[in-house]
Amino acid sequence: MSVLVLVENIEGNFKKKSFELVQYASTVAKNMGKTATALVLGTCNKEAMASLGAYGATKVLHVADTQLNQLSARAYTKAIVAASEKEGAKVIVAPHDVVGKTVAPQVASRLKAGLAVGAVSYPDMNNGFVVKRNVFGGKAFAFVNITTEIKVLTLLANSFQVQKGEGAASVEALSVSFDAKDFAIQVKETNKVTGTVPLGEAELVVSGGRGLKGPENWGVIEDLAATMGAATACSRPVADAHWRPHHEHVGQTGGTIRPNLYIAIGISGAIQHLAGVNGSKTIVVINKDPEAPFFKAADYGVIGDALEVTPKLNEAFKRFKAAQH
Amino acid sequence: MKILVCISPVPDTTTKIAFSDNNTQFSTQGVTMVINPYDEWYALVRALELKESGAATAVNLVTVGRADAEAIIRKALALGGDEAIRIDTDSNDPYVISAQIAAYAQSENYDLILTGKETTDYNNGAVGAMLADQIDANYIGFASKLDVASGTALVTREIEGGEEVVNCPLPLVLSCQKGMAEARIPNMRGIMAARTKPLKVVPAADIAELSKIVAYEMPPAKTGVKMFTIDQMDELVATLHNEAKVI
Numbered sequence: 102m103s104v105l106v107l108v109e110n111i112e113g114n115f116k117k118k119s120f121e122l123v124q125y126a127s128t129v130a131k132n133m134g135k136t137a138t139a140l141v142l143g144t145c146n147k148e149a150m151a152s153l154g155a156y157g158a159t160k161v162l163h164v165a166d167t168q169l170n171q172l173s174a175r176a177y178t179k180a181i182v183a184a185s186e187k188e189g190a191k192v193i194v195a196p197h198d199v200v201g202k203t204v205a206p207q208v209a210s211r212l213k214a215g216l217a218v219g220a221v222s223y224p225d226m227n228n229g230f231v232v233k234r235n236v237f238g239g240k241a242f243a244f245v246n247i248t249t250e251i252k253v254l255t256l257l258a259n260s261f262q263v264q265k266g267e268g269a270a271s272v273e274a275l276s277v278s279f280d281a282k283d284f285a286i287q288v289k290e291t292n293k294v295t296g297t298v299p300l301g302e303a304e305l306v307v308s309g310g311r312g313l314k315g316p317e318n319w320g321v322i323e324d325l326a327a328t329m330g331a332a333t334a335c336s337r338p339v340a341d342a343h344w345r346p347h348h349e350h351v352g353q354t355g356g357t358i359r360p361n362l363y364i365a366i367g368i369s370g371a372i373q374h375l376a377g378v379n380g381s382k383t384i385v386v387i388n389k390d391p392e393a394p395f396f397k398a399a400d401y402g403v404i405g406d407a408l409e410v411t412p413k414l415n416e417a418f419k420r421f422k423a424a425q426h
Numbered sequence: 427m428k429i430l431v432c433i434s435p436v437p438d439t440t441t442k443i444a445f446s447d448n449n450t451q452f453s454t455q456g457v458t459m460v461i462n463p464y465d466e467w468y469a470l471v472r473a474l475e476l477k478e479s480g481a482a483t484a485v486n487l488v489t490v491g492r493a494d495a496e497a498i499i500r501k502a503l504a505l506g507g508d509e510a511i512r513i514d515t516d517s518n519d520p521y522v523i524s525a526q527i528a529a530y531a532q533s534e535n536y537d538l539i540l541t542g543k544e545t546t547d548y549n550n551g552a553v554g555a556m557l558a559d560q561i562d563a564n565y566i567g568f569a570s571k572l573d574v575a576s577g578t579a580l581v582t583r584e585i586e587g588g589e590e591v592v593n594c595p596l597p598l599v600l601s602c603q604k605g606m607a608e609a610r611i612p613n614m615r616g617i618m619a620a621r622t623k624p625l626k627v628v629p630a631a632d633i634a635e636l637s638k639i640v641a642y643e644m645p646p647a648k649t650g651v652k653m654f655t656i657d658q659m660d661e662l663v664a665t666l667h668n669e670a671k672v673i
């Protein structure tokens with residue numbers, strides 16, 4: 102028996118959120134006196150798979166079918182269910198991202214297993230199986246008790262510090278028999294944003310609002326983000342006015358993010374904006390208005406003009422980076 | 427082509443979140459309910475556009491909820507839609523909601539079922555995916571564009587780090603997000619028409635919860651913001667490193 106964890110490979114390799122997932126699953130497994138098995142779907146580098154052992158996986162199951170290089174809810178669900186049956190999994194963990202959010206509910210439904218999405222804690226197994234998760238767009242937490250024999254979770258990224266250990270996992274091929282219906286979704290075109298840090302998994306985010314006055318001023322935001330290695334985001338009116346692309350819009354109607362650091366520049370802090378970002382660990386607000394509501398939700402604040410403060414902050418970050426080397 | 431739109435009532439987005447009964451219940455006192463924005467702005471409006479363009483023949487609405495959800499259903503009908511179905515039960519467990527909708531939709535042969543990407547209260551984002559599994563339909567999450575021609579849907583969906591244009595045969599369950607359509611405001615004619623549109627109440631199927639919320643917690647209150655002047659940027663960066671430990 103084991104804990105099964107779905108990890109996504111990006112062109113054959115893994116990113117930090119996968120290490121966090123494997124570490125989480127192996128800790129849950131340890132607490133249950135079990136082991137963790139990672140499941141990898143689609144083409145993947147064998148060494149990369151074995152290296153998941155350094156984060157606690159004893160075994161990696163690999164379904165190498167190249168059709169799995171594209172997301173199909175039905176095919177992924179079939180593969181996860183097959184792996185979970187093979188391993189006798191009692192807990193199934195997936196990332197709380199597009200893939201996990203698409204397939205975890207289907208797996209739960211198929212196995213009649215209780216589901217908790219966006220977990221931010223280890224399950225408390227003293228009184229049932231209770232997981233803490235975000236609700237109300239990060240404005241509160243709920244403790245969900247899963248009452249079924251099998252439990253399905255998605256883990257919110259950046260919930261735990263990742264520590265690399267020793268060891269290699271054994272890699273085993275798993276064959277799953279798919280049919281045409283499993284791949285009914287046909288991909289016509291893929292557009293990936295490359296070169297920048299994807300917003301959803303960024304640990305550091307620099308975000309701009311209407312206080313920046315216009316798209317021509319976004320250089321200060323981009324420069325700061327580049328220095329920090331941060332992703333960029335924006336408020337909704339900024340995306341609506343086409344100053345920035347829509348995928349950068351965070352808030353109730355945009356993306357929900359939970360970085361370690363969110364720097365909000367020229368954003369008033371409307372409740373709908375906060376709904377997307379108030380799960381951030383630390384919030385820095387730069388605003389010329391001392392009464393801006395965002396200061397109430399902030400850890401650190403600077404009152405001043407965005408176009409003056411941001412370049413100065415950028416210089417300070419550069420000095421900090423230089424001193425670190 | 428018949429479309430079903432899943433409509434969930436949620437607290438208005440400006441609601442101050444509070445809990446009662448020793449933090450085990452969401453306190454609904456003084457809370458105004460609205461249609462879940464993703465259901466209203468994206469799923470419902472896109473369904474109506476497909477009907478207006480002749481691609482769809484019927485747009486029905488379904489809500490799993492008690493009688494107090496009817497004001498929300500009427501509001502959705504005022505935007506458009508032919509008839510509404512209310513399944514008379516209530517739960518926070520997405521499995522129960524999906525299975526209730528599946529029990530109703532199973533025999534109705536909808537070609538397309540649209541949900542929001544998630545509800546703004548419990549943020550499960552799970553009902554659509556579960557429903558698709560239960561009625562053996564295809565599922566695509568996080569769709570931002572939808573067109574239908576000769577039994578095939580053309581969908582733009584979000585993927586990790588970008589987006590993808592895909593083709594998918596019907597029947598299909600789709601979770602909708604921004605990009606799908608522009609929000610509409612109900613007009614007087616719509617509001618009047620909604621009063622007489624059919625709102626069927628169907629009894630709930632016998633479905634047990636697989637999970638249950640046992641308690642709530644508010645995040646720790648911010649201890650107050652620490653201010654820096656424009657000349658203290660090095661201090662701010664040092665604080666982010668030494669105190670907040672985020673860089």
Ligand SMILES: Cc1cc2nc3c(=O)[nH]c(=O)nc-3n(C[C@H](O)[C@H](O)[C@H](O)COP(=O)(O)OP(=O)(O)OC[C@H]3O[C@@H](n4cnc5c(N)ncnc54)[C@H](O)[C@@H]3O)c2cc1C
Nearest residue numbers: 310311312336337352353354367368369373374389390407
């Ligand atoms: C149902 C609903 C859903 C919504 N969903 C979202 C959502 O998902 N995301 C979202 O962001 N919004 C959302 N909104 C809109 C939200 O209510 C606010 O209107 C929006 O967040 C405001 O954006 P802003 O802070 O950039 O602009 P403003 O409110 O105009 O604020 C600009 C801020 O910049 C400051 N400023 C001005 N000049 C400068 C300067 N030179 N230097 C520094 N600071 C300066 C001002 O003091 C002000 O605080 C939603 C609204 C509704 C009704």
Ligand SMILES: Nc1ncnc2c1ncn2[C@@H]1O[C@H](COP(=O)(O)O)[C@@H](O)[C@H]1O
Nearest residue numbers: 432434490541542544545550551552553
């Ligand atoms: N009680 C409900 N009645 C009808 N549809 C619902 C209900 N709850 C959720 N949905 C639909 O499922 C979507 C996702 O909800 P959830 O999985 O609860 O986040 C919503 O956007 C709605 O379209």
